[in-house]
Amino acid sequence: MTRILPRILHVLDHSLPVHSGYTFRTRAIMHAQAASGLDVAGITGLRHPEPGPREEEVDGLAFHRTNGVAKGPPGLREWREIGALARAIERVARDLKPDVLHAHSPALNGLAAIRAGRSLGIPVVYEIRAFWEDAAVENGTGRDQSLKYRLTRELENRAVAGVDAVFTICKGLREDLVARGHNGGKIGIMPNGVDLALFGEAAPRDDALAQELGLGEGPVIAFIGSFYPYEGIDDLIAAMPALVNAHPEAKLLLVGGGQEEAALKAQAAASTASDSIVFTGRVPHGEVPRYYALADIMAYPRKASRLTELVTPLKPLEAMAQDKLVAASDIGGHRELMTDGETGVLFAPDDPAALAASLAALIDRKDSWPAIRAAAKRHVAERHDWARNSQRYQDVYQALLAPGPNSGVASAAA
The missing domain is CATH 3.40.50.2000 (Glycogen Phosphorylase B;)
Known part of the structure; x- marks a missing residue:
């Protein structure tokens, strides 16, 4: 039976x-x-x-x-x-x-x-x-x-x-x-x-950690994950000079590591915005919520490719569950997870200028942040x-x- x-x-x-x-x-x-x-x-x-x-x-x-x-x-x-x-x-x-x-x-x-x-x-x-x-x-x-x-x-x-x-x-x-x-x-x-028992409540901001990393008052744009070529972190670094020109206090926090780490660090060191880019290296999995808590905006600038057009990533959903704003490239895998202007922001892929402009515009609209964060968290709870x-x-x-x-x-x- x-x-x-x-x-x-x-x-x-x-x-x-x-x-x-x-x-x-x-x-x-x-x-x-x-x-x-x-x-x-x-x-x-x-x-x-x-x-x-x-x-x-x-x-x-x-x-x-x-x-x-x-x-x-x-x-x-x-x-x-x-x-x-x-x-x-x-x-x-x-x-x-x-x-x-x-x-x-x-x-x-x-x-x-x-x-x-x-x-x-x-x-x-x-x-x-x-x-x-x-x-x-x-x-x-x-x-x-x-x-x-x-x-x-x-x-x-x-x-x-x-x-x-x-x-x-x-x-x-x-x-x-x-x-x-x-x-x-x-x-x-x-x-x-998302396992909302693990990601449903955002950790409080750790001011001591923020000071240790030199993040100041922000705004802080962050990427947390593996440094693969298709993630587009090079475009995020390339966008920072224009973003810092519009918002001088903006910081980029890069948490993780991988095959592109050395090249990305070299790119950041040569950037005119190098002082605004912070690498932490890999951190223990249990510490990840502390770093999420430092971010105002989680950025996912994946490049356009067959893989990224077909496959939805997990990280943006975890960020939404952590009450974070999500800015992501306008590719199929991201469009399936979020609605531009409602649960996050989408920008043209493979285009650092478009990425910088999108981030700057989002920072300029701080009054819209609570509604976007709330809609994103509802979306995760109802669909994911x-x-x-x-x-x-x-x-x-x-x-x-x-x-x-x-x-x-x-x-x-x-």
Whole structure:
């Protein structure tokens, strides 16, 4: 007999205790599901980078590991990865007896879950957070339309075709899959969300920290995250001379690090606004709210590309939940999250002059800030609260487990 509340095994690339946007979304999903009464656990593949026991509990969540190393030339190595993870899923399933396998991108996880699901006789859900071939291009680890790019795309297509139901994190990804010829009837959307238990209350401003960083009275424009090329932090730095000319006390606070850090620091040092640009380096995850509290405006100047047009980021939603004004480039991933002039401000991408003008105009309209912040926080609570949105998963699980054809899977996730 099927349980009223199904047991779910999440199939993951990596998980806590590693800190990344991927693991934070997973944590939020699993916590929300557990709070709703579901029995949940996770299993990671061979790419989980943190050494540890085969089974461990992190932040109240149970994770199982796939041990070993996949060797061989490209293609064969990935095939062996899929096999190792599929066998590990079957091993764990003998004890947990899950009702549904819920795999999360990349496609290797989806294909392993398909193999295990067929052996176990249970349905498989596959969730796509980004197209990894596009992410590789933007991160500089891949080339557009290369053999690796096309093979990764084909693996994604096979995973989508082989599972019982698909989730994407946004409309852009779903529309791209439908354009490829995939059945839109089994593709639902689970938007990025915020755990309001963690991000629902803004921390008080730490004046001592502001003084230590030399921020003065501001206004403070901040970026908190990883320094990837597609984030457009170079455009933010390039915008600062014009912004400081309009608002001499303005400061730019850059919190984080990554592959562009050295180049960005060199660019800032050569800028006529160098005294107004502050780098903190990476900070512990638990300290991040202290830095959010220093910002008046959170800026997200992502560059226009296939990745950023299709994929919605998480950071702007966290900033809205923290009562921060959000200024973001006018790309598809941002337009899906916010409305210009209502819940934030959008500016032309890849254009430092437009960015500076938009920030200056927003600073000039301080009387509008409370209304924008309030509308943004309402938007997050109504559309992007994990405690509410996680019900969409359960609706799809129940549709898959119900007797008869599963024709209403996507509508259950709408």
